[in-house]
Every structure is written in structure tokens, then in C-alpha cells.
Amino acid sequence: MDNNGIVKLITDLTAKKIDMQGKDFLLTWEKSRDELDATFLTADILRSLRDANISPRIWDSGIAVSNFRDNSTRTRFSYSSACDLLGLYVQDLDEGKSQIAHGETVRETANMISFLSEAIGIRDDMYLGEGDKYQREVAKALDEGVASGALPSRPTVVNLQSDIDHPTQAMADFLHLAHYFGGVDKLKGKRIAMTWAYSPSYGKPLSVPQGVIGLASRFGMDVALAYPEGYDLIPDVVALSIRQARESGGRLSLTHSMDEAFAGADIVYPKSWAPYEVMLKRVPLLHEGNQAGLKELEKACLANNAKFKDWECTEEKMKLTKEGKALYMHCLPADITGVSCAAGEVAASVFDRYRDDTYREASYKPYIIAAMILLGKFADPAKLLASLLERGQMRVAGF
């Protein structure tokens, strides 16, 4: 993209009515449609600047806190990459290394790590009913810290995956779709099948499917949610998504047949998750460190999963989709039949055909995260981005 293209995107951004400064990015459904669009645009502008070798570095110094309460490779790298792109140094808040485990309150820690911090990324998706709550506790403590004068400015909290939503994933997914179909507006009327798929593992979080339906329902899409009986998502999130779908001129239908969801789909997103009820049962067991109880729950859950091995994204199922050519999506890593497991979410030949697409899908995440941070910190992001373009500092030195 040449500089005129970037100027055009900045002009589009200027037209969006947003109120994001000083706010966190926790759930996509707390953001207006203009705010979502502004996030997409900002991500595209940052990527275009980088591609044009114009540095989008905003901070000459500054800390970005990385708080991963679960393992992660891709989100960790996306976050680091995003922060580094903007000039922030990532400091891990590793609870193994820290004193948090020794009774230190969230309130205090939130302040202690934030004296020179601009952003705090938190991943906490293991405990249903707790991840989002924890992120809001941190956010509240930061508000108080600013009010009391302890903190010079309010770091933006970015949800890197909670029990409820996975907005950096879902937003990256839909920016990928926007590019694939030629614009966010082209998503209207498209059919997306967000379906459960079989996996020989258990306890996969609900935040990905919830994030996808919570966001797909904003764009007037035909959202087909499908899962075997019993594999419910958080009821409130489904209800909200149905409401949103209606309001945006689309619809959300629920079925217990993968075939039905795939029928005529433009996009399929087959992905395993654990039933809502199981996730609920797991929480006290995890807290107690009840290994025997967890083992038993896992055994029962895997046995139940095994009844639904036909929930696999095969070539046959793909033929049911629109012209047999639906776009396959996955947050990765996928359980690929015959590759990463004997039987899994997707047939190897299907995955092979779409591998590059899933990689491109993932490539948007660093820019989405960078956009979320930037929009949380600046009142006039369009003007800021225009000034970066004008500054024209090279990201890579050259001649």
C-alpha cells in the first residue's frame, strides 16, 4: 500500500465516532460498531505503515505488562510484537516469580506494576466466572491509582483471553474475513458456521466460540451455532449474540447438527470446547487442587466426547458449504486427524488446503493488539497516526 492508501485509511478512521481513550478492551460487545471498525482500521494502518517501512513507534520508553495465567505461545508473541512495534518494553508479571501467591492483593499489585506502564495484557481463561472478573478488579484498582495520584496515567487493560471472550482472537479473525471478502461491510448476509468439533482432549475454553458469535452477530451475518447436546456455551453470551444478530440485521440459529450448520456456509469455524457445565464443575476442583476429582471429570468428559467423533470437518462436510468452497478458520493449533491425533477436529486434506489461510488469519493479531492499546491511550488516534506517517521515521535503517 502506498502512502495515499494509508492516508485514505486515516481519513476513514477520522469519520468514526469513538470514545475509547482511558477505556479497556475486555469484551467486543462493550464496544460500539464504530469502535470495532476503528480498531480494524487502526490495525490496518499500523500494518501498512510497517509494510511501507515507516515506524509506528509511539513510545521512546514505557512498560507493557504481560500477565499470562495460562500457557501461551502465539498470544504471548502477538502481544510482545504489538508492544515492541509501539516502543513498549514487555515485562512479565509471572506469578511463579512474584509475591502474588503470598497474599498480596490484586489492588496493590495492579498499582505497583503500573508506575511507568502504558498497557497491561491479561490472559486468564481457566476458571469460569473468574477471568473477566479479575480483569475488572485490575482495571478498578488502576482507576483508583490514577484518582489518588499514585499513577501518572492509566494503563490500558487488554483482554488476551478471559473466561467470557477472546477479543484479540475474534477481532483478528474478522479482520482476516474483512480482507478475504473485500471489506467489513461485505460480511452482511454471509453465513458463518461456528461449530463444535471432536477432540481427544478436554477442558478447552469457551472464549473462542463465544468471542466468534459475540462478534459475528454485529455485522448482519447469518450465524449458525452448532454443537452436540450438552455442549452449551455460557447462556448469557448466546442470548446476547442472538439479540445482537437481530439488531444488526442478521440472525443466529442454534442446531445440534454439524451438517445443518455447514449447509450453504461461506465460512466454517469447527473447534472443540468443553461443555459449560463441565467448566463450572472444574472450578472448585481446580481451586482445591483435587487431582483425583479432575481426573474423574476428565475421564467422563472424554468418554462423552468420544460419542461425537463424527463432528469432524471432513471433505464430505466441506462439500455441504457454499459451492463446497467455504473458508475454513481456526485459532490454532487445530487437532488434525492423523497428524496431531488419531481422530480430531479436521481432516488433514482440508487443513492442508487452508493452512496458509489460517496462518494469515493469525497474522492480524499483533496489529489488533497494537490497535487496542493505541486506541485506549489516545484521544485522537487518527491525528496521531497521521503524525507518524508525516514523521516518516524508517523502521529498518537503509539508504
Add this chain to the structure above:
Amino acid sequence: MDNNGIVKLITDLTAKKIDMQGKDFLLTWEKSRDELDATFLTADILRSLRDANISPRIWDSGIAVSNFRDNSTRTRFSYSSACDLLGLYVQDLDEGKSQIAHGETVRETANMISFLSEAIGIRDDMYLGEGDKYQREVAKALDEGVASGALPSRPTVVNLQSDIDHPTQAMADFLHLAHYFGGVDKLKGKRIAMTWAYSPSYGKPLSVPQGVIGLASRFGMDVALAYPEGYDLIPDVVALSIRQARESGGRLSLTHSMDEAFAGADIVYPKSWAPYEVMLKRVPLLHEGNQAGLKELEKACLANNAKFKDWECTEEKMKLTKEGKALYMHCLPADITGVSCAAGEVAASVFDRYRDDTYREASYKPYIIAAMILLGKFADPAKLLASLLERGQMRVAGF
């Protein structure tokens, strides 16, 4: 603070007679009064520059080594923040990850990590008689490395907590006091009660109270040190502090009554620590990995602690202080009665009233650390800081 205010601070700094370049910051009592004041001034200047959106970045590249031999959240973040503010990249020397455990000598490691390093922060406070010693071993190895030409320049060693002193904490505490009372010189004659307090834990290091009395005794203050019989600090540090107090026109009194110490105090610092004798006994047990011995020592120690549950900073005790309004201080996290434990160092209502003060107290630490590094590296820090002000590079890009 506007630029004139910053210029004023730089002028004040110019007037201080200091000899800090090429030296480490290990114990406050190795620094002259002018050098302490220069550290406070430099910290204030760095903070003011940042507040005015003028980047205090000095290094375009450079490594700061972070060597934490104990767990830490707040000091770790303070160190990272300080280093990043100056442009240094923090590389952890994590002995779990490294080969140090395999017989590599301190001498060699000190050199191997320092080829492109500007600062080395070390926290080593667990083993009485060893932390400070280790820091000096590293420092000596660095001197030799520079002399032999292996190292291009001498990294500054900053004591991030040793068995003897915790200078980054104590200096931050007193910069907080300077701001609270309107200047370092206003501390003269003020009464500070550094007292032991009950905690249901054991083995807390001596470096905080030692750091506080070792520094308070430099400013002509009335230092009241109080602890139950048997909870001695390192005798040499107390003797030195008494001497210093006298020399600075103040005094240091020792009592075994919390009430006596609180009486008329302008400042109270109630904080638990383990008796010197216990810390001595622990060292061989820790080295042997003697879990049974440690357990037994802990049991005896906790039983003894429990005799002094009335050493709590309650509302009643606060009424004994000057107009009942002494400033409460703590290095955090505090053991708060009814919050983090059933009975602890401080009553919840007292802590609540002073929470913001303790957060502000902590907020000085990153700047104190940055000042220590800067002063260890540059012969004419005032001139350097003036050049940063003149350069006027924005820390956060804007328009």
C-alpha cells in the same frame, strides 16, 4: 513542573560535590550526604522530565542485568521500569536457567554477562552474611574485567536488597518523606519510629529496618528504634546508625516498647522482621537444604512471634503520635489485620487511610534506581540531564 522548575533542580544538582562515577550503590552509608542529595535530585529530575513528556532516554542500546536471587514483584518492576526509561534492555540472569549452579565462578559470570552491559541489579537478601559479600565479589570481578580490557566499560552494580541494606527502598522512602514534608532539609528534628510489628510469618529480612535507620540517621532526625527483646538487628548497623545520628545532629534511641517509640512521632514505620539470631541460624540450614531443621526453627520462631501480637499499628497506637497524625509508611506488602491475615502488622482502618500514601511512597523507587544507574555512569550528570532537557525528545509521540 515546567522547564524552569527542572532547570532549577539541575542547578541544585550542579552544586553537589559528588564522586559517584565508576562506583556502585551498595550501602547508603558509603555515600556522602551530598551524594544522597544528588541521588534524590536526579530522581526528581528524571521524574519531572518524564512528566513533561521529555524522554530521559540516554542509551540507544545497552543491557541491564537483572539478578534476583529471591522472588520479587515490585522491585523487579521498578528495576525494569528504571532501565527502560534510560533505554536499557533488561536481561534476567536467572540461575535456574543458567549454568551458575554448575560450578561456574562468580568472577567469570560477572564478566560474561557484561560485555555490553551498563548496569547490574542484584537482589540477594536470604543469607545473612552473604548478600552484600556476593555483590562486592561481582563488583571486584568487574573492576578486573575493565582493567584487563575484557570489558569496554564498568557496569554499575545496584543493590536491589542485600542482607545488610535495601538502599533503593530506603532512598525511595525518604524521597517520599522529602516531598511530604517539603524538602529533605525539613526532616531535621522529625521523629521517625522504626518499629517491629507482629506478623504470622517468619524469616522476613532485616534489610528494610536496617536501611531505614541507616538512612534516617543521616538527616538529623530523632530515630526511635523499637522491637521486642530478642529481635535484634545486625549490631554493627545499629552502632553505625547511632554514630551517624549523633554526627548529623539527631539521635537514635532504642526501646522495647512500641508505645514509647510512637509517642510524638511524625512518622511511623511498623514492619515485621526476623531476629538477627534466627537469621544466623537459618543460613547453614538453608545451605544444607535441611527442611526439617528449617521447619523446626520456623515453628519456634512463630511461637515466639505470637507473644507479641500487641505490636500492631492500631488506631489507638496512632493516637500516641504527633497530633495523632503521624505519616504511616510501609515497603509493602503489609500484613493487614483481618485482610491478609487474622492478626498482623497494621489495623485495616489505619492502612486504608494511608494506602495512597504507601503507593506514592513506592512510586519513587523506579526513579531512585534510574538515578543510581545514571550517577554511577556519568562524570557530569547535571550537564547530561541539561542536555536531555535541551534535546527535548518526546517520550510519547504527539502532535
Add this chain to the structure above:
Amino acid sequence: MDNNGIVKLITDLTAKKIDMQGKDFLLTWEKSRDELDATFLTADILRSLRDANISPRIWDSGIAVSNFRDNSTRTRFSYSSACDLLGLYVQDLDEGKSQIAHGETVRETANMISFLSEAIGIRDDMYLGEGDKYQREVAKALDEGVASGALPSRPTVVNLQSDIDHPTQAMADFLHLAHYFGGVDKLKGKRIAMTWAYSPSYGKPLSVPQGVIGLASRFGMDVALAYPEGYDLIPDVVALSIRQARESGGRLSLTHSMDEAFAGADIVYPKSWAPYEVMLKRVPLLHEGNQAGLKELEKACLANNAKFKDWECTEEKMKLTKEGKALYMHCLPADITGVSCAAGEVAASVFDRYRDDTYREASYKPYIIAAMILLGKFADPAKLLASLLERGQMRVAGF
């Protein structure tokens, strides 16, 4: 070195015929002599720029991935220092923290960590037959990622130690030799004794001696490889080194006598390693996690080692070298008799005399790594380096 000296080095670099852009640095013997010389020159230029306080920072932002599958202090710091010098932020790919252990393919991970990455450093030397293979798998995945458009550019893979070669070590060793003897060309005809030495440990990798003979044999040197019977290196590497030695106008001789190797040597490199056969036997045991089997192998191996305690670099042996003044080399840490162990690779008095030399030897590694990254990324490195010199940005702010 003044700027004219730097210009001279850049001119020398311009004369080298190289084809390194888009290529990785995995084995020195995959690089032409001109490419090795270009790497030495680039390392010297980067060091000279830094010494002259001219920042060699190339990237305003960018990620360098650090993938250490083994413990490391010195290489880890060298890599961080190199990356930071060029402006890259180091993000650890810690397989303990990541999802790799959960069946994620190398292919996918290589792409997921590379969206904004410029370099990937990998250390994987534990499993004979696997380290180099793994590095090539990563490299292939990156090629595919670039071809598919998932990756905006190809990160350079740098071998930070594999089962076959340790090019950053060997190249640093020889840059040290070049400086010691007054130029790479002065190495022609010099005798280097790469000999096994006794150590009370086992399982030390083969990559250091293999790296040394694989590189020494490029410069027309007289390479004396010596080890007790049974302590073979990988046969292919020895065969290749013999061929290379002949082609470069030197020779490689193999002996089972340390004295014979030391006789008349200009340089000695006494260093322990495990026999090739033992390393082969270890691989399945490591994969199985067969602790009993590993223990047994260790026991047998240590017993065999103990037969060769006279393979120690003593004062007596040093007298056999050229005028008794051969340069002693070691990659560190060395097993020093009476210091780090009762009996080891080198006598304390010998090590003492050469300690500073070994530290200087190590000091080249960060610059060698930085040179490898730079040469892998830029088509015209000489022009780039000239532009950095002209830019004249200070590394350390001053006045």
C-alpha cells in the same frame, strides 16, 4: 579506532563476494571463505562503531526469538546483547511456557512466532542427530511462510549451538585469533591443538571441538586433533575437516597423544567432550526419560574418563608448545584443577595466566552474532554500515 579505520574495514567488506541475504547461519562449512571473512569484518565494524559511540541500531522495532532448548548463560547474554545492539527486542520461546509440548508442529510454531520477527536464534545440542535437523525444519517452515505470504519477511536463523556445529563460538574464537595474531591471513601455517581433556563430568557436547576443526581447517592451519581412543567426534565432520584443511593449504592430523598435539603448537584448545558413541546411546535414553539407563551410562562413562586424568593442560604440557607460549583457549567454563574440581581440564596456574585471554575470546561473540543477523537480512551490508557511520547517532547520549 577512528572513523577512517572504520571506513577502511567497510571498504574491505565491500570487496568480499557474498550471497548471505535470506540465508541462515547454521554451519560454518556452508559458507564460503569470503563469507566467513565478511562475518569477521562486520563483527569488527559493529564493535568499532560501538566503541566510537556511534549506534549500530538498525531496527526501530522488531523481534528476535530466543529458543534455548538447553541451559545457557553466556550464549543467552551474547544473543540478547547482539539483538539489542541492532535494535531488536528478544522474546524467549520457552517451551516450558508454550504449547509446543502439546503436539503443536514445528511448522506452525515457526510461523506463529515470526510475523514481526527478524531473527531466530536456536540452541539445541543435546540430541545427536536432531539439533541441526530441527533448525532446518524451522528454516524450511519460514521459507514456506514467506512464499505463502503469511510472513512479511524471512527471519534469519542463527545456530546458537547444534549437535554438529557451534558457529557463534567458533567464529568468535577465530576472530579472537585474528586479533591476537594480527589478521585472519596470519593464521596460515599456525598450529592449533584441539585436544580432548579430562573432566569429572560427562555428556559434554561435540559441537565445540567439531566447530573448531571445521573452521580451523579453512585457513591453511596445521590442525592437530587429539583424543583418547574411543572419544571420536562425528566421523563426517572429521572427514570434511581433513578435506577442507587440504584444500586450504593446511593439514589436519589425528593423534591419541595430547603431548604430540601440543608439540610446537601456537594455540591449544584443551576441552572435554563425550564420545560420539556415548552421545548416540544417550539419545533414546533421553527420549524415553530412562533415568536408570542414563545413570548407568554416566557411571560407565565417568569410569572411562577417569583413565585419562593425565589429559590435563598442565605447565609441563604447555612447555611442549611453541616456545612454551602457545595461546590457551577455552569456550568457558573450564574445569580447573583444584578450583572447580579436584582434577580437570587445565591446571590453575595455566588458566590464571590466560584468564584475560579467554574473557577477550568470549567478548567477540555478541558481535559475531550481530554480524550473522545483519548479513542474513541485508543485500548490501557494507552500504548499510556506511550509512550508520554517516548517520552518526550516538549510542550513549552526551554533550
